[in-house]
Amino acid sequence: MEVFSRSVLCLLCIFSQSNANTAPEIDVGVYSVCEDTPEGTIAFTIAASDAENDPLTFTLTGVNAGYFKVDTNTGVVKVERQLDSESNAAMLLGVDVSDGSSISRTRQITVILLDANDNKPIFQEASYDFEFAEDGGGKCHFEHTTYFSSVAFSLITVVDIPDLDPSFLGVPYVGRVEENSRVGQSVFKVTAVDQDTGVNNKIIFSIEDSTADGLFAISDDGVISVSSAIDREEFGDSDTVTLTVKAKESKENIHGVFASVTTDVLINIIDVNDSPPEFYKCGFSCVKESHYTEDISENSLGSVSINMTVRDLDKISKTKLTLGGADKDVFAVEPQFTTLDSIVQLVVRQPQKLDFEKTQQMVVEVIATDQDDTSFQSTATVTINIKDINDNSPTFPKVTYRLSVTEHSDVGTELARIVAEDPDTMDQDNITYSLLPESIRLYFDVDKYEGIVYVKNKTLLDREIRSLYSATLEARDTEGKPGTTVLEITLTDINDQPPVINRDSYLEFVKEGGQLKLKIEATDSDDPDTENSQIVYGIKESSYSYNFTIDPNTGVLRNSGELDREALDQELEGRIELNVTATDKGTPPLSASVTVIINVEDVNDNSPQFEAPSYEFSVKEGEKGAFVGSVTAEDLDQTTDFNRISFSIIDGSFGSFIMRTFTMERGYRGNITVDPDIELDYESERKQFRLRVEAVDLEQKAAEVMVVVNVVDVNDERPEFKVTKPVSVKENTTISGVVGRFSAHDKDTSHHLVYELESMECRCNSSLTPCSYFILLPTGEVTLNHELKVDYEQCDQVLIDAQVIDELTEKGENNSATKGDR
DSSP: OHHHHHHHHHHHHHHHHHTOSOOOEEOOOEEEEETTOOTTSEEEEOOEEOTTOOOOEEEEESTTGGGEEEOTTTOEEEEOSOOOTTTOSEEEEEEEEEOSSSOEEEEEEEEEEEOOSOSOOOOSSSOOOOOOOGGGSOOSSSSSOOOOOOOOOOOOOOOOOSOSOEEEESOSEEEEEETTOOTTOEEEEOEEEESOTTTOOOEEEEEEEESSTTSEEEOTTSEEEEOSOOOGGGGTTOOEEEEEEEEEESSOOTTSSOOEEEEEEEEEEEOOSOOOOEEEEESSSEEEOSEEEEEEETTOOEEEEEEEEEEOOSSSOOEEEEEESTTGGGEEEEOSEESSOEEEEEEESOGGGOOTTTOSEEEEEEEEEESSOTTOEEEEEEEEEEEOOOOOOOBOSOSEEEEEEETTOOTTOEEEEOOOBOOOGGGTTOOEEEEESGGGGGTEEEOTTTOEEEESOTTTOOTTTOOEEEEEEEEEOTTOOEEEEEEEEEEEOOOOOOEEESSSEEEEEEETTSOOEEEOOEEEOSOTTSGGGOEEEEEOOOTTGGGEEEOTTTOEEEESSOOOGGGSOGGGTTEEEEEEEEEEOSSSOOEEEEEEEEEEEOOOOOOOEESSSEEEEEEETTOTTOEEEEEEEEOOOSSHHHHOOEEEEEESOTTSEEEEEEEOSSSEEEEEEEOTTOOOOTTSSOSEEEEEEEEEOTTOOEEEEEEEEEEEOOSOOOOEEOOOOOOOOOTTOOOOSEEEEOOEEOSSSSOOEEEEEEEEEEEETTEEEEOOSEEEOTTSEEEEOTTSOOOTTTOSEEEEEEEEEETTOOSSOOBOSSOEEO
16 A cells, blocks of 8 residues: 555656646737838747747748748748738738747737828819809899809818727737836837827827736836836736726817727736745645654555645746755655645655654654755654554563462462563553463463463363373464463372262153152262262252252252242243252362253143223224224233133123134233124113123133223214294384294214204285295294384294204214204
C-alpha cells in the first residue's frame, strides 16, 4: 500500500513537468494601416510574447493573407497588394504564432484601412436643368413685352453638421502590462474619430468603469497608463482587467449634447516572479502553516502524509523542495521539484532509525526554494511522533526452572509464578502464557495472564507411575511473538490411591410418591488397615440434592421426602441427576464421584384447574354460531396420558351453546359458541345463561367453573302504536300548544322513534276530503296550523293517519306494522 502511494506522487510530478511549456500569446488584435501605403512598405508588426522567451515563428492565413507578407522570424508585416478602404474598410487576417514546440497560438486580427483622399467628387447626375416661364417679366413703358435669355453655371457645396457619434477605431482593444510596473508607464492607446468629418471635433477620453478600481488612468489623447501598484496575485485566477473607456466630443452636437461612445479595453496582467513558495494546510479551505505534526509507527516504510501543500502564487513557478534538520537523512521529500500547487509528503528512507525504544520524536524542516530566484524561500517544521509497534519478543530471566509439587495435589495448586519481559509498550502487562506440548496440559497448566503454573489434574499426578515431567513455558506478546523457557517438574509422594466406584453411572426408576433405595459401592486400593482405604459417601450439592440422603458408611441412597414429579422443572421430564462421592480418610483425602440418574415416573395425581374462578361473556341475539368466549385450564401432571383435558357444558345451556376443545402451548382452551341452529332472542325470558363447564382429564379427574353468558339486545323489533284517544278542539281557536299526541312503544332497549304523517282528511256532511288544519311533529305531538282557521261548519271532524319509524333498527323492518289514527 505504501509503495502504491509513492508511485502516484511520481506520476503527479511528471504531469506537472509535462505542462510547464505554455503557448505563446498574441497581444494585440487590431492594427491600423493607411489605404495608400505603397506595396513593399511596412504596414505593422505583430505583437506577440512567450512566457519562456522561446523564438517565435509567424504565419498569415485566411482570404486576406494575399494583401500582406510577414517576416516569419520578426513578425514584420508589409503590404503585398494595393489596399482600398472604399471596398473593404476592415480586413480580417488569420495569424499563427509558434514557439518551436508542438504548442502554437492562432488568432484572427483586424486590420483597419484608414481613408486617404484618393477619389475625386462625383456628381450624382450628369447635368442639372431648370425651366422658367418666359413671361416672367412684364411690360412697363411699352405696350409690348420684350424677352431676353442668358446662361450661367452654379456650384453647390454641402456643409457637414455635428449629427453623428464618435467611433473607436481598431476595436476590440487588448493590451498587456507586467505587474509591479512603475506608476505612469504607458500601457495602451485607444483611438476614436468624429464621424462628422467636416466638423471633426476634438475627442476627450475617460475611464467610466473598471473591474479593478484605481489601477489605470487615461490621458486626453487616449493613452492608458498605470496609476497605482499592480499585484497580479491579488487577482486570483483572473489575469485580466476590463476597462470601460468613453470617447466624448469636445463640443455639443445639433441636439445640444456632447456625443459619446464607450468600448471595453482588456488589459492582461503579465506575471513576474515576485512571490516566494509558501506552505499551506488544506481542508475546506487552505491556510498558511509553518508547523505540522504527524504520527508514524516505528520501522515504517513508504510515505508519510502530513496534509502539506506547497504553493507559489506566481503564475509560472519552479519550486525545489529539500529537507533540513538533524533528522533529515531519515526521510526524503516528494515531490522534489514542482511547477504547480503540490501535495507534499515525506518518504521514509531509513526505517531502522524509527525505533521507539531509542527515540519517540523526530523533527525535520521542509524547505521550498524558488529556482528562478533562490532568495524566495520558505521553511516549514514537521514534528514526527514515533508510535511504538510490537517489534520485540518476550524473554524469560532463566533458561530453565526446576519445580516440585506433591502428587495428587489439588487442582489449582501453584507451583511457581514465572513472568517474561517485553520492552514494547503495548505488551506491558499484556503477555499471555501457555504450556507446551499440549499433552502436558493434562497434568499442569499456566494462568494465561499471570504466569502462575498450577496443577491441572489431581488424579493423573501419580508419582508411582511417573515422577518427573518436562514442559516448555511459552510467553506471547499482543501480536503473538513467542519466547520460551524450560520447566522441570518433580512429583513428591502422598496418599495417592483414590477410591474406585464399581459402576460408571447409576440409573434408577421410581414412581412419584414412592421410595428409593440404591446402594453405591466403591473400593480403595490403599492398605485396608489404614484410614487411606476407609471410604465415606456423600452427595454433591445440586438443585435437587436436598431431596436425598446417603448413608456415609454403607453408601445406601434414599429419598428424604415424598417425590413429586410436578415439583421438578418440567423441562427435566422427571429426570434428577445427582453426583455421589466416595472419599477416603487419608491425608490428603482422595475421592471419586459417580452420576446417579433417578427418573421419577409420573402418576395421575392432579386434577384439571381452570385459569379463572369464573367467566362472564356477552353475545348478540340473533347470530347463529356466534363465538361467545374461551375458558382455559391446565392439568399439572407432566405427561399427555395424564394432563390431556376435554371441556363440556354440563348444565345451563338449554341446547343453545356448544363447546370445542383446543390445545395451547401450555394447557387447553375451550371455545364456547352459539349452536349453529339456534338464534338467541333478547326479548325472550332468557337474557342470561349460567353455564356449568367441566374440564376432565383421561382418568375423569374433573373441575367445574361457572360461565355467565349475557344476551345483548339487537334492535330488531318493530315499534307499535298505543291506543290513541280522540281529542276535541273548538272552532276558531288560536291555541299555540299541543292539542293531541300519538304514542308508540318499542320492545328493544335502544331505539329512537320518529313520527311521520301519512294522511289528513276532514269530514263534512258525511264526506271526507283532504285538509291541513293540523301539523304532526316528529315527536308525535299534534298542533294547530295557524295559517288556517278551524270552522265547524266546514269540517266537524279531522282524521289523521300517522306512521312511526325506529331510526336505530339494526335488523328487520323499522316502521310500525299498523298506522296510528286520531
